[in-house]
Amino acid sequence: MARIWGRTGCNFDGNGNGNCQTGGCGKLVCDPGNWGTIPKTLFEYALAQPNNPTDTIDISLIEGFNIPISFTPTSNSGALDGKCRTISCTADINGQCPQNWKVPGGCNSPCTTQGIGSCGASGDSTFYKQRCPDAYSFPEDDQSSTFACPSGTNYRLTFCP
Template structure:
């Protein structure tokens, strides 16, 4: 009798675990949209993932997927690109070794949407970073009922860029330009600088220096889907 009574309990426990595993294991999708007046060559890169990149005209979208366990994922936009029929060429900003489909991170300066899917406590971790500079306004938001997170970086960074960071159609980051411990924080022990404050004042949601976690790193439950918008 005891074994018969326990059967429904075991069955429902198994069903709960299976359902929970299915929810936790669901891949995240990122709808990448270009709202800029000019074309943007969108790119996506994460360790161990296939090459990925796409030209987006105004209003066009592209879907990127990321499996649970994906870490150090990035989505960014490249500007003023020229590629030949084999997918080789170059971009003024965000270039990834001259390839249309990126297998590496983009060259600074570029505004970054960064993510980890299925991290600690079944949470996704998302952020916008301007540590590597700024080339396009960006919005990074969730696209699911269980999370309504919206983070943006739309300040006039290019127009007001400090002279030592200024580039054509972009504003570079202090670390890529100056390469000092104060700005790159390779030791993991650093504080805001006048240059990082310039970015933070114009994009309060974004990472402005490597230890900017408290005001720049956001979470959603694993299973959430997202949108990344250039020129929101």
């Protein structure tokens, strides 16, 4: 599985070192395994996995939210019983963020403020699920938040649609 996220408020020196307000990893090009700081809106995907004829895609808010995002299949849309479709999180989450989760440039989640093990389908996680029903708002939210397209599908990822 791979992850893509947007960074905001970044400032880098001539050597590519620096900081970002959200999603930063300390460098212009993040080192492998450095998943950036929270909060961040994540796009996660697994393409053309062995013995699997589908690509698996999702948007995750488990690590919070910093920017709106959408992901669109540009081929094969509607395939796999409608699970191959545009998914997005475009709500004004930063503007609606509960005060106790607000941070500069973003919004933490109950999973980042209370710990991954203490966030779930009820309670505070519903804040994100109500605003972005396509996105993961807690671990194990697979049924309503994991999407699939046939391997070989072309995609367009848009930050701040």
